[in-house]
Amino acid sequence: GENVEQHPSTLSVQEGDSAVIKCTYSDSASNYFPWYKQELGKRPQLIIDIRSNVGEKKDQRIAVTLNKTAKHFSLHITETQPEDSAVYFCAASMNRDDKIIFGKGTRLHILP
Amino acid sequence: GAVVSQHPSRVICKSGTSVKIECRSLDFQATTMFWYRQFPKQSLMLMATSNEGSKATYEQGVEKDKFLINHASLTLSTLTVTSAHPEDSSFYICSAMAGYTGELFFGEGSRLTVL
Numbered sequence: 001g002e003n004v005e006q007h008p009s010t011l012s013v014q015e016g017d018s019a020v021i022k023c024t025y026s027d028s029a030s031n032y033f034p035w036y037k038q039e040l041g042k043r044p045q046l047i048i049d050i051r052s053n054v055g056e057k058k059d060q061r062i063a064v065t066l067n068k069t070a071k072h073f074s075l076h077i078t079e080t081q082p083e084d085s086a087v088y089f090c091a092a093s094m095n096r097d098d099k100i101i102f103g104k105g106t107r108l109h110i111l112p
Numbered sequence: 113g114a115v116v117s118q119h120p121s122r123v124i125c126k127s128g129t130s131v132k133i134e135c136r137s138l139d140f141q142a143t144t145m146f147w148y149r150q151f152p153k154q155s156l157m158l159m160a161t162s163n164e165g166s167k168a169t170y171e172q173g174v175e176k177d178k179f180l181i182n183h184a185s186l187t188l189s190t191l192t193v194t195s196a197h198p199e200d201s202s203f204y205i206c207s208a209m210a211g212y213t214g215e216l217f218f219g220e221g222s223r224l225t226v227l
Contacts, residue, residue, distance in 0.1 A: 034216065036218075042220070042221075043220050044156065045218070046215060089155060099146060099158055099161050100158075101158065102155050102156045102158075104154070105154070
């Protein structure tokens with residue numbers, strides 16, 4: 001089955017700097033890659049997603065890139081702010097109706 | 113966006129008792145719902161996929177008889193932890209897939225503490 005690896009597990013970034021979280025997946029049939037943000041004690045919230053027919057997607061300060069050949073996708077957050085501090089999960093699934101497999105998460109700390 | 117409601121948010125029970133957690137999609141129909149377990153500071157571990165009107169599909173290592181899942185309608189799925197033990201204490205989260213977009217919406221989660 002699908003396996004999603006996520007790095008780093010913890011990331012500290014100075015406020016205003018950029019943060020990058022990287023994920024790899026094992027099943028080349030996967031074609032949907034969402035990213036979730038989970039604040040302490042709260043439910044995960046979808047922040048951005050990408051499908052395998054595009055290589056990059058951007059939404060304001062957040063962008064995701066996908067390299068299908070390398071089976072690698074990344075989350076980029078620019079001009080980080082204190083409210084960006086949270087745990088971020090990448091995920092992958094084979095199609096819209098299939099189960100989503102999550103990475104282990106990255107705890108992002110934005111330093112003042 | 114779509115709303116998924118999960119109830120109860122917190123439950124404390126004695127060992128040996130059963131606990132039911134409900135997951136409702138409030139403004140959309142969800143033919144597929146998922147149940148996850150999350151340990152402190154860890155990722156979401158998929159327990160099972162719940163399909164309306166059919167038996168749930170459990171992930172390897174998840175006991176079907178211990179974690180009973182029912183998806184009787186397009187807006188409701190339930191997870192029953194039977195004969196709960198302290199090791200079942202965890203944060204359980206459901207999610208529902210919106211058929212029109214495939215996007216996943218999460219419930220608020222239920223923190224189960226078994227004494």
